[in-house]
Amino acid sequence: MKLLVVEDEVALAEALSEILKRNKYAVDTVYDGEDGLDYALTGIYDCIILDVMLPKRDGFEVVQELRRQKMSTPVLLLTARSDTEDKIHGLDCGADDYLTKPFVSGELLARVRSLTRRRGEVVTDAFTFGDISLNKSTFSLSRGNDVVKLSLKEYQILEMLMVNPRQLIPKERFIEKIWGYESDVEYNNVEVYISFLRKKLTAVGSTVTIKTARGIGYFLEEKK
Numbered sequence: 001m002k003l004l005v006v007e008d009e010v011a012l013a014e015a016l017s018e019i020l021k022r023n024k025y026a027v028d029t030v031y032d033g034e035d036g037l038d039y040a041l042t043g044i045y046d047c048i049i050l051d052v053m054l055p056k057r058d059g060f061e062v063v064q065e066l067r068r069q070k071m072s073t074p075v076l077l078l079t080a081r082s083d084t085e086d087k088i089h090g091l092d093c094g095a096d097d098y099l100t101k102p103f104v105s106g107e108l109l110a111r112v113r114s115l116t117r118r119r120g121e122v123v124t125d126a127f128t129f130g131d132i133s134l135n136k137s138t139f140s141l142s143r144g145n146d147v148v149k150l151s152l153k154e155y156q157i158l159e160m161l162m163v164n165p166r167q168l169i170p171k172e173r174f175i176e177k178i179w180g181y182e183s184d185v186e187y188n189n190v191e192v193y194i195s196f197l198r199k200k201l202t203a204v205g206s207t208v209t210i211k212t213a214r215g216i217g218y219f220l221e222e223k224k
């Protein structure tokens, strides 16, 4: 899951990013409404945490513009004010939820979880494909009783593959989602993690394999 934090108070932005990263989200942070809008419009985020009072463009304008451009990414607005009118205005602009500062991290995480839950998704702790299951809370991969732990990057890559099984995912997409645009990660880093994941799939004796579309990307396949 990749999140965008738009917050001009640097200390708060960093604290938010820290909490979210500790909870295994990939996070990009920007500090004004203009950058917020540009980043959000890339469409690579699963949820946007958007402060209301921002330089250049405020949070209301940003969410309004996103909705005008048909971007349906869930938006959680943050504000220092608890006025009901502000809340109504935010929701009218197209925000999905609202959190008043100061808030505790548990509340933030609960809102983000609820906003990123896909429609129609069965609310469980695991993704499944073929004979494997990927546990979202323990970051483990299992087949029957065989279980291996995954590193954060391994987990994020396998999650992307399992959310869209059989769909070819370009290498660039993994980099955008997991490392972010500004990282200078080489493509072969993705290859390294893919090779770790293949070893772990073999270790649990799965019939699921990660196939390579040479020069393009990867997809999951179940060996018959």
Ligand code: CA
Binding pocket: 007, 008, 009, 051, 052, 053, 054
């Ligand atoms: Ca602010």
